[in-house]
Amino acid sequence: MTRIIAVAENTFRESIRDKVLYVLLFFAAATIFGSKILGWISIGQDIKIIKDICLAAMSVFGALIAIFIGASLVYKEIDKKTLYTILAQPLHRYEFVLGKYLGLVAIIGVAIVLMTGISVGYLYFMGGAVTLVWFQAILLIFMKLALITAFAILLSALVSPIMGAIIVFCIYVTGHATEVFKDLPPQFDDTISRQVLEIFYYLIPNLNTFNLQSEAANNVPVTGAYVSFALAYGLAWTAMLLILACLAFEGRDV
Amino acid sequence: MTAIVTEGLSKTYKSLGKAPVHSLSDLNLTVEENEVFGFLGRNGAGKTTTIKLLTGLIHPTAGRAALFGTDIITPDARRMVGYMPEQPYFYEYLTPRETIEFYARLRGLTAEEREREWEQISALLDLRDIANRRIRGFSKGMRQRVGFAVALVGDPPLLILDEPMSGLDPLGRRMIRELILQMRDRGKTIFFSSHVLSDVEEICARVGILVSGKLAACDRISALVGDVAKSVEICARGLDSAFIANLGGQVISHEERKEGGHRLVVQDTEAANQLVVEINRAGGTLLSLHPVQESLEDFFTRIQEGAQVALPEEKQPAALAAAEE
The missing domain is CATH 3.30.70 (Alpha-Beta Plaits)
Structure with a gap:
């Protein structure tokens, strides 16, 4: 565990010194403050719109951090040969993969906390109330980003950063629309297309499970049971992806 | 005790649509404890492949190897090794002190041990003046010093150095040479690859020469160069x-x-x-x-030109079994 933490801390420190992180955080903050503009054009709905945009900004910019930093995390170590002296130490390769993962998740966690702080302060300033469902929505966004990071780490151990980033981005987009693969119109009945799309439904995580944006914006309470289910779903997917990432990296020559 | 034993160690790289590349074939080698062993060969002869196999960076296609009796596939074997790659790369944003701290943590050293490790290693490699400067701006010689320092973290009994003198100026080469001899005097085993044959001749007891992935000669330098007519x-x-x-x-x-x-x-x-x-x-x-x-360079040139020299009889399987016991 000490070795995993050492790798995680180092990854955290590396990401903190990465300019990409600050650029993304800047744009996230700009989007949150810019939500006022949309609030103006939606008469009487400005607080709802601001809440909606704040959560969307956390989700999108958090995903961009996970994709851009995560997809190059392991590959960069191989490419820059920093991995040579690390893997020559008495550590298991899975410890390295988990350390890299936890380091990046910690960075995303800090980014989410920062964006939450900015959003809450801004909403308070604008006269909006923040309830439990708002924080439940943020918790599930964090779970979704942890899942996306696991995908990014897996691909980082297998393909180049650009290829990895494209694939994870596609998963992020289609993951928000997996119901489409399941609820096909009747003309798809008994076709190969239905079978293929159903396979996609099970291969790609349903990221809408983590989406409480509309509930948070409208202050509609969500049960603890649902949040627990969503967390369990996210953790199961994350664990499976991390196991695959460890296995992929275990047999790899560097 | 035997520091390194390899038995039929082989590595073949396969990639889709290309012919397989036999980077290392049937390497049988023993390096005794407290020996300075020079590993020679032209570029692409298989030296780095052997070193990567011994340090667990790549996996053998066939054969096996043990370090102090521990199979190389286990992380415990790497507890015995301090490794310096050719042109050591480190996290550029770290300072030498942070780098040593990081590797000491990977080796499971306690805070107290890490502090002691830094004190000893920084004194030995003269790192104190640059302790808090980021590696990003370091010269080749300074990086090599940090590389050697990392190899010493945890006081491993075996040092594996890949081209430690490559690209260094005469003073840098001398420093590395002296460090190797100093480590030998402290009881460590040193296995290193090099192109600088005069240095090898000066500090090695035995050498192994690889030609196209195969061990073409392995013995004491005096025995190798003494074989030819004077x-x-x-x-x-x-x-x-x-x-x-x-x-x-x-x-x-x-x-x-x-x-x-x-x-x-x-x-x-x-x-x-x-x-x-x-x-x-x-x-x-x-x-x-x-x-x-005949100098080692003459011998090296001659062997590269195809003069195959008979290998001394090495009872590898027995040695490996003994090491495992």
Whole structure:
């Protein structure tokens, strides 16, 4: 565990010194403050719109951090040969993969906390109330980003950063629309297309499970049971992806 | 105890649509504890592949190896090794102190041990002045010092150094050479690859030479270069041109020395004796006479040109079994 933490801390420190992180955080903050503009054009709905945009900004910019930093995390170590002296130490390769993962998740966690702080302060300033469902929505966004990071780490151990980033981005987009693969119109009945799309439904995580944006914006309470289910779903997917990432990296020559 | 044993160690790289590349074939090698072993070969001969196999960076296609009796596939084997890759790369945003701290943590050292480790290593490699500067701006020599420092973290009994003198200026090379000898005196085993044959000759007890992924020679340097026929160099003065002209095929080479006199090289000691008699008879003065031995560089060149030298008999399987016991 000490070795995993050492790798995680180092990854955290590396990401903190990465300019990409600050650029993304800047744009996230700009989007949150810019939500006022949309609030103006939606008469009487400005607080709802601001809440909606704040959560969307956390989700999108958090995903961009996970994709851009995560997809190059392991590959960069191989490419820059920093991995040579690390893997020559008495550590298991899975410890390295988990350390890299936890380091990046910690960075995303800090980014989410920062964006939450900015959003809450801004909403308070604008006269909006923040309830439990708002924080439940943020918790599930964090779970979704942890899942996306696991995908990014897996691909980082297998393909180049650009290829990895494209694939994870596609998963992020289609993951928000997996119901489409399941609820096909009747003309798809008994076709190969239905079978293929159903396979996609099970291969790609349903990221809408983590989406409480509309509930948070409208202050509609969500049960603890649902949040627990969503967390369990996210953790199961994350664990499976991390196991695959460890296995992929275990047999790899560097 | 045996520090390194390899038995039939092989590595073949396969990639889709390309012919397989046999980077290392059937390597049988033993390196004893507290030995300085030089691993030689041209670029692409398989030196780095062997080192990567021994440090667990790549997996063997066939065969096995053990470090101090522990199979290389287990992380415990790497507890025995300090590794410095060719052109060591580290996190550029870290300082030498943070780098040593990081690797010490990977080796499971406690905070107290890490502090002690830094004190010792930084003193040995003169890192204190640059302790808090980021590695990003470091010269090749400074990076090499950090690389050596990382290899020493955790006080491993075996150091594996890949081209440690590559790209260094004479002072840097000397520093590494002295460090290797210092480590040997502290009881460590050093296995290193190099192109700088004069350094190898100076500090190694034994060498192994790889040719196209196969071990072509492995023995003490004196045994390897002693195998070939020696010639004898004779320097004399007071010899006239007629005497020289009459020597004909008796000498291998002849040249006039800048400082006066002649330098004559003959095939063996018998021919040398005969020539000395003739020089005396002709009224010449003998200045010097000494055997010319083949250098490691000559041997290396000869072996690369295809002269296969018989390997000394090494009982690898028995050695491996003994190491495991």
